[in-house]
Amino acid sequence: MPTVIDLRSDTVTKPSEAMRDAIANAEVGDDVYGEDPTVNLLQETVAKLLGKEAALFTPSGSMADQIAINILTRPGDAVMTAPDAHIAFHEAGATPLLNGVQFSFMPSGRFDGSDVRDAYHDNDHHYPPTTLVEVENTYNMGGGQVWSLEGLRDVTSTAKELGIKCMLDGARLWNAAVASGHSEAELCEGFDAVTVCLSKGLGAPVGSIIAGSNELMHRAHRVRKMLGGGMRQAGMLAAGGLYALEYGRPRLHLDHENARQLGQAIQHISGLKIATSKVDTNIVIVEVDAQLATAAQVQERCAAKGLLFWPTGPQRFRLVTHLDVGGSECDEAVTILKTVCAA
Numbered sequence: 001m002p003t004v005i006d007l008r009s010d011t012v013t014k015p016s017e018a019m020r021d022a023i024a025n026a027e028v029g030d031d032v033y034g035e036d037p038t039v040n041l042l043q044e045t046v047a048k049l050l051g052k053e054a055a056l057f058t059p060s061g062s063m064a065d066q067i068a069i070n071i072l073t074r075p076g077d078a079v080m081t082a083p084d085a086h087i088a089f090h091e092a093g094a095t096p097l098l099n100g101v102q103f104s105f106m107p108s109g110r111f112d113g114s115d116v117r118d119a120y121h122d123n124d125h126h127y128p129p130t131t132l133v134e135v136e137n138t139y140n141m142g143g144g145q146v147w148s149l150e151g152l153r154d155v156t157s158t159a160k161e162l163g164i165k166c167m168l169d170g171a172r173l174w175n176a177a178v179a180s181g182h183s184e185a186e187l188c189e190g191f192d193a194v195t196v197c198l199s200k201g202l203g204a205p206v207g208s209i210i211a212g213s214n215e216l217m218h219r220a221h222r223v224r225k226m227l228g229g230g231m232r233q234a235g236m237l238a239a240g241g242l243y244a245l246e247y248g249r250p251r252l253h254l255d256h257e258n259a260r261q262l263g264q265a266i267q268h269i270s271g272l273k274i275a276t277s278k279v280d281t282n283i284v285i286v287e288v289d290a291q292l293a294t295a296a297q298v299q300e301r302c303a304a305k306g307l308l309f310w311p312t313g314p315q316r317f318r319l320v321t322h323l324d325v326g327g328s329e330c331d332e333a334v335t336i337l338k339t340v341c342a343a
Contacts, residue, residue, distance in 0.1 A: 005329045005336075006308045010172075010255070010282060010322035013203045019243045023205075026239035030232050031057070032225070038235030042242050046209045049245075050173075050194050051185030054217035057238055058229050061171050061208040062091045064195040066098050067223045068210055069132070072165040072193055075100030078128040080119055082109040084141040086169055087134060098227075102128050109139040110147055113158030120162050132165045137187060138172040138179075141312060143276040144259070144283030144320075146176045149186060156190030166190060171197040171208070175281040178252045192216065198241040201255065201282065202248030203323050206237045251323065255282040258321040258330045265334040271341045275316060284319040285312065298340060307336040 006012045029035035047055035058064040083105045104119050121127035139145040159166045168191040177184045188194045193212040198204035263279040271292035275285040288295050295311035311317045
């Protein structure tokens with residue numbers, strides 16, 4: 001079979017043999033009773049990394065996000081978020097269905113405290129009360145952009161002044177920490193609840209984490225049970241997460257270097273350009289000249305040559321680097337794109 005270069009997402013990675021060994025040999029117990037030692041170790045490890053009192057292991061990032069929204073809002077509330085946020089457009093409509101909240105879309109994916117103040121509603125009964133502001137770091141549809149520490153604190157301090165809660169969708173927070181030079185705990189400061197993914201970027205096969213105060217995580221445990229997220233002997237899955245934290249985090253800079261390599265090369269392909277000013281992390285958003293083709297047409301022809309990616313709009317597509325794609329594969333991806341665009 002021809003080699004396939006899969007740049008659809010950093011979720012497509014396969015566990016290494018060493019990770020499989022860790023999974024197979026994990027010590028387990030009943031996690032619903034809090035008795036799985038490997039799950040407990042994973043939760044304690046991540047809570048410490050994020051600077052939070054406690055954490056809870058969940059099967060997916062979508063479940064972690066929905067739990068966070070549930071414990072921080074009430075039905076009828078409004079949640080401030082990016083105009084193309086994951087919680088609004090990539091979780092199958094779960095947020096309004098499961099939690100009964102509405103979205104208040106901000107002017108951009110990296111908004112500021114003044115935007116929060118402008119969009120805030122409290123006592124006017126014509127509007128849903130704004131009770132939560134949600135930040136995505138890295139900002140997925142913005143091409144994996146990283147928030148500055150000052151920008152994050154501007155938003156969280158403004159929210160605190162207004163008396164509303166803050167949630168951080170940190171699915172790729174590990175990438176943000178590497179790119180910014182700030183620790184995960186620094187990037188999480190001021191947020192009531194934080195979600196992070198173990199399969200995006202880090203390479204674990206399953207799982208995400210929600211972290212916050214002891215009281216919030218006690219409530220989160222009940223909501224996870226309600227949503228069907230009690231996994232019993234989940235230590236085998238948690239072992240993959242622990243391995244990913246130990247060996248996946250130190251190598252994330254390689255994915256960033258490969259993404260920058262892709263971005264620089266694409267700038268020289270006629271009909272394509274990078275949609276952002278620079279490549280911050282492991283995501284490259286590419287804009288297709290409408291006179292050349294649509295993003296779907298480019299995707300279809302590239303797929304026939306063994307290069308996989310997803311369109312994110314009529315004239316845009318996304319490339320995501322990860323641990324199963326090296327520099328040589330990125331070079332080949334550029335060659336395929338050049339060939340397709342030239343044709």
